[in-house]
Amino acid sequence: MIAFEPWMMLVVSVLIFCIGLFGLIVRKNLLVMLMCVELMLNGANLSFVAFSKMHQLIEGHLSVLFVMTVAAAESAVGLGLVIALFRTLRTVDSDQIQLLRD
Amino acid sequence: MLITLLVFLPLFGFLVNGAIALGSKADSKHPPAVLTGAIATLAMAGSFVLALVLNAKLRALGGEPMAIEESLFSWIRLGTHSVDFGFRFDRLSAAFTLVITGVGSLIHLYSIGYMSHDSGVARYFAYLNLFCFMMLNLVLGQTLPHVFLGWEGVGLASYLLIGFWFRDGEKVRAGQKAFVMNRIGDLGFLLAMFVGFHAVGTLDAVALGQSVMAPKLAMLFGVLIFLACTGKSAQLPLFTWLPDAMAGPTPVSALIHAATMVTSGVYLLARLQPVIAGSPATIALIGGVGAATALIAAILACFQSDIKKILAYSTISQLGFMFAACGVGAFESGVFHVMTHAFFKALLFLGAGSVIHALSGNQDIFRMGGLRKSLPFTFWTFSAGWAAILGLPPFSGFFSKDEIIHDALVSRHGSLVLSGVLLFSALLTAFYMTRLYVLVFFGDSRLSAKEKAHVHESPFVMTIPLMVLAGASLAGGWFGAPVELASYEKAVRAPASAHTLVMVLSVAAALIGAFVARARYSRNTDSEPVLDPFRIDRFYGQVFGRGVYRLSDAIGRVLEETLVQGFLRGTAAIVDLSGNLIRTVQTGSAQTYLLMMVLAVAAVVSWIFFGVTGYGKF
Amino acid sequence: MDYRLLAFFIFSTIAVLGSLMVVLKKNPVASAFSLVIVFFSFAGLYALMAAHLVAALQILVYTGAIMVLFVFVIMLLNQDNPVEDLRASSGVFKGFAALCTGALAYFLIRVALLAREVTPRGSLNDEKIEELGGNVRVISESLFSDHLFQFELTSFLLLGAIVGTIALAKRKTVKGEAGT
Numbered sequence: 001m002i003a004f005e006p007w008m009m010l011v012v013s014v015l016i017f018c019i020g021l022f023g024l025i026v027r028k029n030l031l032v033m034l035m036c037v038e039l040m041l042n043g044a045n046l047s048f049v050a051f052s053k054m055h056q057l058i059e060g061h062l063s064v065l066f067v068m069t070v071a072a073a074e075s076a077v078g079l080g081l082v083i084a085l086f087r088t089l090r091t092v093d094s095d096q097i098q099l100l101r102d
Numbered sequence: 103m104l105i106t107l108l109v110f111l112p113l114f115g116f117l118v119n120g121a122i123a124l125g126s127k128a129d130s131k132h133p134p135a136v137l138t139g140a141i142a143t144l145a146m147a148g149s150f151v152l153a154l155v156l157n158a159k160l161r162a163l164g165g166e167p168m169a170i171e172e173s174l175f176s177w178i179r180l181g182t183h184s185v186d187f188g189f190r191f192d193r194l195s196a197a198f199t200l201v202i203t204g205v206g207s208l209i210h211l212y213s214i215g216y217m218s219h220d221s222g223v224a225r226y227f228a229y230l231n232l233f234c235f236m237m238l239n240l241v242l243g244q245t246l247p248h249v250f251l252g253w254e255g256v257g258l259a260s261y262l263l264i265g266f267w268f269r270d271g272e273k274v275r276a277g278q279k280a281f282v283m284n285r286i287g288d289l290g291f292l293l294a295m296f297v298g299f300h301a302v303g304t305l306d307a308v309a310l311g312q313s314v315m316a317p318k319l320a321m322l323f324g325v326l327i328f329l330a331c332t333g334k335s336a337q338l339p340l341f342t343w344l345p346d347a348m349a350g351p352t353p354v355s356a357l358i359h360a361a362t363m364v365t366s367g368v369y370l371l372a373r374l375q376p377v378i379a380g381s382p383a384t385i386a387l388i389g390g391v392g393a394a395t396a397l398i399a400a401i402l403a404c405f406q407s408d409i410k411k412i413l414a415y416s417t418i419s420q421l422g423f424m425f426a427a428c429g430v431g432a433f434e435s436g437v438f439h440v441m442t443h444a445f446f447k448a449l450l451f452l453g454a455g456s457v458i459h460a461l462s463g464n465q466d467i468f469r470m471g472g473l474r475k476s477l478p479f480t481f482w483t484f485s486a487g488w489a490a491i492l493g494l495p496p497f498s499g500f501f502s503k504d505e506i507i508h509d510a511l512v513s514r515h516g517s518l519v520l521s522g523v524l525l526f527s528a529l530l531t532a533f534y535m536t537r538l539y540v541l542v543f544f545g546d547s548r549l550s551a552k553e554k555a556h557v558h559e560s561p562f563v564m565t566i567p568l569m570v571l572a573g574a575s576l577a578g579g580w581f582g583a584p585v586e587l588a589s590y591e592k593a594v595r596a597p598a599s600a601h602t603l604v605m606v607l608s609v610a611a612a613l614i615g616a617f618v619a620r621a622r623y624s625r626n627t628d629s630e631p632v633l634d635p636f637r638i639d640r641f642y643g644q645v646f647g648r649g650v651y652r653l654s655d656a657i658g659r660v661l662e663e664t665l666v667q668g669f670l671r672g673t674a675a676i677v678d679l680s681g682n683l684i685r686t687v688q689t690g691s692a693q694t695y696l697l698m699m700v701l702a703v704a705a706v707v708s709w710i711f712f713g714v715t716g717y718g719k720f
Numbered sequence: 721m722d723y724r725l726l727a728f729f730i731f732s733t734i735a736v737l738g739s740l741m742v743v744l745k746k747n748p749v750a751s752a753f754s755l756v757i758v759f760f761s762f763a764g765l766y767a768l769m770a771a772h773l774v775a776a777l778q779i780l781v782y783t784g785a786i787m788v789l790f791v792f793v794i795m796l797l798n799q800d801n802p803v804e805d806l807r808a809s810s811g812v813f814k815g816f817a818a819l820c821t822g823a824l825a826y827f828l829i830r831v832a833l834l835a836r837e838v839t840p841r842g843s844l845n846d847e848k849i850e851e852l853g854g855n856v857r858v859i860s861e862s863l864f865s866d867h868l869f870q871f872e873l874t875s876f877l878l879l880g881a882i883v884g885t886i887a888l889a890k891r892k893t894v895k896g897e898a899g900t
Contacts, residue, residue, distance in 0.1 A: 024693070034790070055840050057840075069878065
């Protein structure tokens with residue numbers, strides 16, 4: 001009989017992280033790309049809590065709190081950027097925004 | 103506590119003046135130069151007094167190694183390693199600190215007069231104090247990361263001050279050029295810290311300097327440190343930013359780009375001296391580059407007509423002397439020359455500033471002349487600086503330059519060629535300095551009528567620093583080298599006659615250079631074409647270009663024209679093709695870059711966990 | 721079957737499927753709502769590991785705050801033509817991306833499997849935490865004693881984010897006026 005163990009969470013966290021990463025690479029809509037970043041952050045959070053559980057330490061939970069703070073700041077600024085970009089370029093398609101090339 | 107106070111006084115000045123600068127921005131009336139200048143100058147003078155007190159304490163301390171240390175807090179903690187934020191005041195730091203605070207105070211005082219007409223005066227003094235704060239961190243920091251903090255900080259202050267008149271695009275670009283070229287050197291510094299930490303496991307400057315590394319690591323460490331020095335101290339591959347840095351106000355050129363910041367490379371080498379000197383290849387490289395820089399910069403200085411550019415090339419050349427000294431293992435002669443050079447070059451720059459100030463911005467030496475009578479104080483003090491840089495006997499430059507040439511001859515790492523190159527550079531130094539001196543102060547006046555009416559001696563607040571510095575240039579050499587570094591294998595003691603010979607030869611070289619210049623420029627002032635900015639290029643063309651032309655003519659005669667052409671076209675096509683191929687990777691789409699990053703991360707993860715550490719056991 | 725294992729499978733399946741939907745749905749609104757589902761199931765996973773505070777915050781911060789922000793921005797931009805997302809990337813690109821991320825996932829899961837035999841480094845197991853007054857209490861005491869400085873720093877981060885966002889999102893004033 002298999003019992004639930006924290007390391008299983010790590011597998012889920014890897015899957016979620018990589019799905020988010022895949023989305024970040026292939027999606028062209030900046031909004032969806034930001035959502036994918038949130039997915040990746042959540043995947044990482046899950047592994048923090050799982051490791052915290054495994055090692056019987058509390059610091060993992062604290063890291064999650066800090067990551068959440070950063071994520072909130074990140075999405076606020078990111079969405080602000082999206083709005084500013086949309087205002088100037090009238091698009092949120094990352095392929096149209098290739099200023100790095102010029 | 104004293105060292106901390108010494109270092110943080112300028113920061114206090116920076117904060118106060120910065121607040122004034124920010125506060126007076128909206129107001130069209132700018133704050134009086136006397137007020138902001140007094141704050142800045144008093145902060146520096148306070149530091150100078152503290153430095154004197156500390157120096158006296160240090161000398162009273164005795165014992166070996168002499169150092170006063172102050173640790174403030176633990177800065178970086180990594181596992182068992184810890185990097186403290188603290189200061190160390192030993193004899194090497196003491197020499198540099200005294201120069202920085204002493205010359206710095208004088209230049210601050212001078213700036214009150216020089217910048218009195220400028221509306222950004224509070225900002226100016228704030229930057230100047232920031233610079234001094236960072237420079238003191240550089241020379242007093244205990245650990246290499248602390249030195250690096252100062253190293254970057256002076257770079258920032260230098261950038262801000264070169265581009266001080268930021269409405270002029272040219273000057274802003276000069277600042278950027280300096281900043282970017284320094285970055286190349288800074289990379290060397292960073293890598294050197296990695297190498298040092300890897301090899302020894304500490305970042306403490308003294309401990310690292312006295313450590314024993316494997317020969318290859320020691321060489322790598324030394325070369326990387328020297329790369330850092332070539333950036334900051336304007337040595338051969340990276341020197342071109344310094345002439346452009348003259349875009350800043352003249353006192354800035356005197357303080358940052360002559361007396362203090364550009365000598366920080368010498369400080370770094372002297373600080374890490376045993377480990378640097380332990381690698382023969384490194385030290386030979388330093389000596390060679392130093393001597394080559396001394397020569398090339400001296401040649402370039404002979405073809406300039408802008409008074410500040412001549413002094414800038416002269417600075418590069420003198421820095422080359424210092425590095426040549428380090429490169430023959432005579433670090434204390436290098437530091438000695440740093441000190442005397444700080445006095446007389448600051449004096450020359452400030453004198454030049456006084457001339458420019460009197461002529462309302464004219465910097466062309468062919469449009470000056472005869473200023474001896476109208477600017478008496480400037481003339482006499484400038485003469486002292488001139489005599490000092492030429493190395494005429496009672497003046498300070500004589501002692502230090504002579505020491506370097508002598509060391510280059512007799513040291514185990516030195517050679518006849520090295521000292522010959524330095525001697526010839528000294529001759530050229532005499533030539534271009536006399537050229538400048540004669541064209542500016544003697545002969546008939548070639549000023550425009552408007553300038554003639556306006557010309558005036560500078561106020562006392564500017565001439566007093568000039569006089570103090572003139573005194574220092576005269577007497578500074580009598581104290582001898584300020585530090586006795588455990589000199590590395592300078593051992594090969596030459597007979598005393600070698601010293602006399604070098605002395606005679608170097609004075610003779612100075613006199614020859616001076617007389618040639620005097621003969622050429624005392625009469626030829628009018629016939630000389632006013633200003634030819636392409637002279638440097640023409641010079642390059644004559645020396646390097648003609649050789650290349652001859653070679654290519656020969657090749658052209660031997661080989662079929664078409665073959666060459668075909669080869670060139672083929673090369674161009676290959677470059678074009680490979681460029682286009684690589685270009686496809688550079689899509690400009692952040693997501694493509696991200697994909698490549700993921701690929702690399704996956705490779706690294708697999709390598710780390712399944713290749714190197716073997717955790718995974720494939 | 722252990723009810724915890726069952727719960728784990730349910731929540732993790734929902735999370736994985738939901739995140740796949742975030743990535744694959746063409747309409748941003750659909751993606752956003754899939755993301756909400758993912759966040760909820762994450763809260764469940766946290767609760768499963770007795771991380772009650774984190775579970776609660778997950779719902780408050782992510783589902784409550786961040787998602788609302790996303791939905792607001794989607795509405796604000798109100799694009800007439802949702803960008804044809806997945807079609808825009810070429811098939812080769814997508815395949816390559818899938819290959820790369822798949823490889824990364826494979827390696828990372830191998831690494832995760834290494835963590836099966838871990839010897840705990842601390843001693844705060846569930847019983848101990850109960851004894852000390854519960855999950856929230858233990859976290860709070862650690863946060864406000866050992867990690868107070870970092871906690872205060874986050875306030876600076878948030879302040880910076882607020883200022884930055886306002887500066888970004890503020891409409892430009894009249895053209896030609898010298899603004900910042």
